[in-house]
Amino acid sequence: MTSSYQQQLDAKIERIQTQFAEFNPPSLEVFASPEQHFRMRAEFRIWHTDDDMFYAMFERNTDQQKTVVRIDDFPIADQSINTLMPILLAELKTNEILSKRLFEIHFLATLKGEMLVSLIYRAPLTKEWEGLAQQLAEKLNIKLIGRSRGQKVILSDEFVVEELQVFDRKFQYKQIESSFTQPNAQVCQKMLEWACNSVEKTDQDLLELYCGNGNFTLPLSFKFNRVLATELAKSSVYAAQWNIEKNNIDNIQIARLSAEEFTLAYNGEREFRRLQEAEIDIQSYNFDSVFVDPPRAGIDDDTLKLLQGFNRILYISCNPDTLHDNLKTLLETHKIVKFAMFDQFPYTHHVESGVLLEKI
Structure with a gap:
């Protein structure tokens, strides 16, 4: 590694160790x-001058003014x-119709070599644009989307x-343009392996929230009898169902519920037609473990109470601050048995972490 x-x-390691030291x-x-x-994703502004255009990003100065940085x-x-x-x-640059009023370009790549490019404009897209863009996509062997x-x-x-x-x-995963995907595929593979190593193979079931x-659902499904995942x-949900079928996995059901809605359904406080339409019987599951990968805001209080009823909690977090806050509640009933940090976003302050909790 370079210095x-x-x-x-x-610096990230020291920060995480210091922040979580109180939990031992x-x-x-x-x-x-x-x-x-x-990074498998990149997004750039397109900056136009009188005789040129180039990829650009913006840098904020100390006085909060933006400076254009050519990329x-x-x-x-x-x-x-x-x-x-x-x-x-x-x-x-060689085609006025394709370059005129072009505002942004987004790239989405895969480890296996596919590329999706989104061209975003500040003007309507015409049939002529569509024909020229089709030719460009075929010439460069890429998938292309136009937006205005x-x-x-x-x-x-x-x-x-x-x-x-x-x-x-x-495992094969459909990744849809503008939908969330893990940007660092190589670290993502390490996260998936860590999660799978953290649980023993069992004949009981897994609940997953925020799937x-x-x-994570696909590889974890091989460790459990059945998996009920919510999103x-x-x-x-559409991509998850496609991925389950594509990978020939038959022990996963997807419930289109938020974590808060699942808590209401699991506690018998509310019925959801979405569960009935998907033929999901929550009470038929024998849950022993729960996996959560929540948004940056963390987990709400009612869902935290729900998690406290499980023997094992596997928690992946994109925000150490909300993980730290959530652990204050979860450690009333559980203890940390595994603790990990994944450098998903090098050269930024962002860090991904993971904990395995077992009931005291």
Whole structure:
């Protein structure tokens, strides 16, 4: 590792160890990132001058003024994105229809080599634009989407299929444009393996809250008899169901509920037609463990109370502050038996962490 990457990683380790020291956790397991080419997504503004256009980002000065920063390459992005960036830009520059009023370009790449590019405009997209964009997509062998206000033109697909390896298994995941996916695929694989290593194979069932597109659901399903996973966003539920079928897994059900709604249903306080339509009988499950990967805001109080009833809680967090706060409640009934940090976002203050809790 270079000294600059190691220094920022060491600073994160010290921060996490200091923040959680009051809970007396076990030794922190640290999972580093590649130093370069680790982001599978990148988004750029397109800056136009009288005789040129280029990729740009903005940097805030001390007086909060924005400065335009020209981007000719982007070392933290996957190599495929860096390779495509100048080629795509050169093609766009040669065509006035494709370049006029172009506002942003978004890249979504996969480890297996697929690429989805979204071109975002400040002007309506015409049939002529569509024809030229189709030619460009075929020439560069990419998937292409055009967007403008109230308009979305999908030329082939609005998704890529990622392939992640977890030990000796490969899992395929549909990743839809503009939907959340883990940006650092190589660290994501380490997170999946850590989660699977944290639980013993059992004939009991797993509850998962906030399952997204089934990122953790798929590999964890091999450790349990059945899995009931919840997710509210329709696009994520659709992707999760596609991923379950694509990977030939038959012991997972997806309930389109928020964590708060599931708590109400599980406690018998409210019935949901969505459960009946999906033929999901919550009471038929023999839950022993629960897996949660909540949003940055953490877990609400009622759901925390629900979690306290499980023997094991596996908690992945993208926000150490809310994890720390949630642990104040969860450690009333549980203890930390595994503690990990994943450097999902190098060179930023963001850090992903994980804990395995067992009932006292």
